[in-house]
Amino acid sequence: MTDARPSTSLPPVRVVTDSTACLPPAAPGGATPLVVPLRVVAPDGEHREGVDLDPVAVAERIAAGELLTTSQPPPEDLAAAYRDAVRSGARAVVAVHLSGALSGTVGAAARAGQRAMVPVRVVDSRTVAMGLGFAAQAxxxxxxxxxxxxxxxxxxxxxxxxxxxxxLVDSLDHLRRGGRLSAGAAALGTALGVRPLLEIRDGRIQTVQRVRTRAAALDRLVTLAVEHAAGCAAPAVAVHHLGAEDRAADVAQRLAGELGVAPVVTPVSAVLGAHAGPGALAVVVTDVGGHAH
Structure with missing residues (x-):
């Protein structure tokens, strides 16, 4: 949690998000969202991501054969964030969270908001990672x-x-076990020996295309990201990975060359990593232009 001491420099509306936003480290200031951690559930107990467990540890545990699951933050954690916001001078809170179709966090935020001391508006971003992070930052x-x-x-x-x-993921098994991808879709990818290119569409994980090789999949990933950025007034770009730092750096370099925009590069959050598995690589492109406060 953040420092809750009153500060006249902070805005009267505070933004709260969750740790699946994969936000990069930020300089202190009123424009930084408060972040509530989701939980990774392991054989040795429940861990707050970004606090007790990081993505590197998640990759190591999966590689060691541990079965990890995840959990939304309890309402009391969200309520504590709202109290922190109030103590720092907030008169209202906007809570922006990962897709409600993938997690119960939006519902937990709404329940906690009903008991808050100030009005709380809950936004279902219908996305994850920096798709959520860019929205919270904006x-x-x-x-x-x-x-x-x-x-x-x-x-x-x-x-x-x-x-x-x-x-992209190296194996669909993690998504299937976590209930984020149907068994039929996972089996089809395995049976055909293809690498499905996936996306978050309408808040859910859906297949975009099936590609035969990793190299071809990475090429297609970059092409689709560049095509989406072409329709943006001011594109913002992020690259995420779990244990695939070199591939992430290569994709980020290619995108920077194509778009003239330096991507944010961060590990995927521990919770998202538990579902995607080691080797996962993601690209987020959104439009942060065309807006006046």
Missing amino acids: AAACAAAGADAAHVAERAAQVARAGRTLF
């Missing part, structure tokens, strides 16, 4: 500029809607 920038809660929430939804989140 909302926090609006809040820092003095916008009201309705405007801040709409800005979060606008940036989330404008994004496309594409990803």
Whole structure:
């Protein structure tokens, strides 16, 4: 949690998000969202991602054969974030979270918001990773500029809607076991020996295309990201990975060359990594332009 001491420099509307946003380290300031950790459930207990467990540890545990599951934050953790916001001077909270079709976090945020001391607007981003992170950052920038809660929430939804989140995994088994991908879809990919290119569409994981080789899949990933960026007034780009740092750096370099935009590069969050598995690689492109506070 963040420092809860009152500060007149913080905006009256505070933005809260969750750890699946995969936000890069940020300089202190009022435009930084508060982050509530989700949980990774392992044989030795429950761990708060980013606090007790990081993506590297997740990859190591999966490689060692541990079966990991995940859990939304308990409402009391969200309520604590809202109290922190109030103690720092907030008169309203905008809570922007990962897709409600993939997690119960949105529902938990709504329940916690009903008991908060200030109004809480909950935004289902219908996405994950920096698709969520860019939305939370844009909302926090609006809040820092003095916008009201309705405007801040709409800005979060606008940036989330404008994004496309594409990803590749080395194995579909983790998504199947976690219930994020149907057994039929996972079996089809395995039987055909293909590498499905996946995306978050309408809040759920769906197949975009099946590609035979990793190299071809990476090429297609870059091509689709560049095509989406072409329709953006001001594209924001992120690359995520779990144990695939070299591939992520290569993809980021290719995207920077094509788009003239330096991508944010971060490990995928521990919770997302538990579902995607080691070797996962994702690209997020969204439009952060065309907006006045």
